Amino acid sequence: MVDKIGRSLATALVLVALGPASAVRAGADSVYDLSPEQTGRIHVKPNPQAIAAVPADFRFVTPGTFTVASAVGGPPLNTYATDAKTVVGADPDLASAIAESLGLRLTIIPVAWADWPLGLSSGKYDAVISNVGVTEQRKEKFDFSSYRKGGHGFFVRLDSKIGPISEPKDAAGLRIIVGAGTNQERILVRWSEENVKAGLKPIELQYYDDEATQLLALQSGRADVIVQPHSTLVFIANRDKNIKRVGFLSAGWPERSDVAITTRKGSGLANALTIATNGLIASGDYAKILDRWQLSEEALAKSETNPPGLPKY
Missing domain, CATH: 3.40.190.10 (Periplasmic binding protein-like II)
Structure with missing residues (x-):
């Protein structure tokens, strides 16, 4: 029995040491695609309503590009591909679809989780799409467009x-x-x-x-x-x-807990992102993105701008 447990522990430790990409290749390569090419990524057409909702005075960090920060935490939300540099996962897929909805290219900037609030406030990127939960405290400094259940x-x-x-x-x-x-x-x-x-x-x-x-x-x-x-x-x-x-x-039991695209407070971009997300929901592309990463249970019926957030504890 001890030998059996020891072998199981050794196997588990090897999987963890190899990292997410190697683990997927070893046991679930038919489920997740962690290649940098992302040939199965869902692509969408521009959404005129979302484009029109971007304030005329809003300036993207790089013209023609939607610049998004992502704290790379692990699959299936956001992780490095097998090339160890391309960020892939459910959040990058959503970021790509939002960018295309706005008629923009996408640039993803990997950041440490602790760094995204200051980076967003200082204008280093247009938005954060990185499993950020909506809280009443965060709503004091940022705007949100919900896209998934926490x-x-x-x-x-x-x-x-x-x-x-x-x-x-x-x-x-x-x-x-x-x-x-x-x-x-x-x-x-x-x-x-x-x-x-x-x-x-x-x-x-x-x-x-x-x-x-x-x-x-x-x-x-x-x-x-x-x-x-x-x-x-x-x-x-x-x-x-x-x-x-x-x-x-x-995640906020007994209250609801949404995950949302995060933008600078008062920048005016949140409404456009909410419209873009609801367009993806209506077209069925949103469901395809979540299903691609086995996260259909986390789907929202609709996106909201600044939905109720978790209270301050």
């Missing part, structure tokens, strides 16, 4: 008998892997408290140092469920083919 996934072993998880009682008594200090931890602590008040068993939260040991704990039976950002677990499920989704939870 959510966490509940995933279990492929052979698990655990049923759907959609509310606190569904998780009572389960051993759940979660990241320390994360939003999902905050939610699950509240769920556990609600369960105890209702006379149900508390949730046992488990913490591990890295992804490899988290996945090993799940596969070895030391944990029942893993909760992480939904998109991350979707990628892992397609890569490893040994976990499955049993639940999707709003």
Whole structure:
């Protein structure tokens, strides 16, 4: 048994060390295309309404180009292609479709997550498309055009008998892997408290140092469920083919939580981006983009300018 667990851990560590592109080639190359060419990318025609909504006095960073910042975090949202320099993923695909809707070329600038607020405020790029969640605090400094649901996934072993998880009682008594200090931890602590008040068993939260040991704990039976950002677990499920989704939870539970294109406050560009996004939704191209990256569960029915954001905690 120890040897089996040791071999599983070694395999998991190798996959993590190889990085996302190698992991995809090893196990899910038929699902994700991480080539720099992106031959399957969805292309669209210019949207006259969106173009007309761009304020006459708005100046793009580079004329004729939509310059977008992306904090490269990992597949399937935004990652480096197999050439180790081209940024690909669901967010770059959306950025490309928005640029084409506006009749513009696209330039993606990779940035560190901590750097995008200052870079956007100082005019280094026109927008940020990088899984930025809408919050009331961020709305004080930026404008938003929503394009995806922010959510966490509940995933279990492929052979698990655990049923759907959609509310606190569904998780009572389960051993759940979660990241320390994360939003999902905050939610699950509240769920556990609600369960105890209702006379149900508390949730046992488990913490591990890295992804490899988290996945090993799940596969070895030391944990029942893993909760992480939904998109991350979707990628892992397609890569490893040994976990499955049993639940999707709003990242702002019990409130809604949208992910949005982020622009400078008062720049006037947000309305045009909202119109462009709704044009993609109406044409079906938006659905194709999400489906290409296995993220259909995160689809919004419509884009909104400055939708309700998560409250200040």
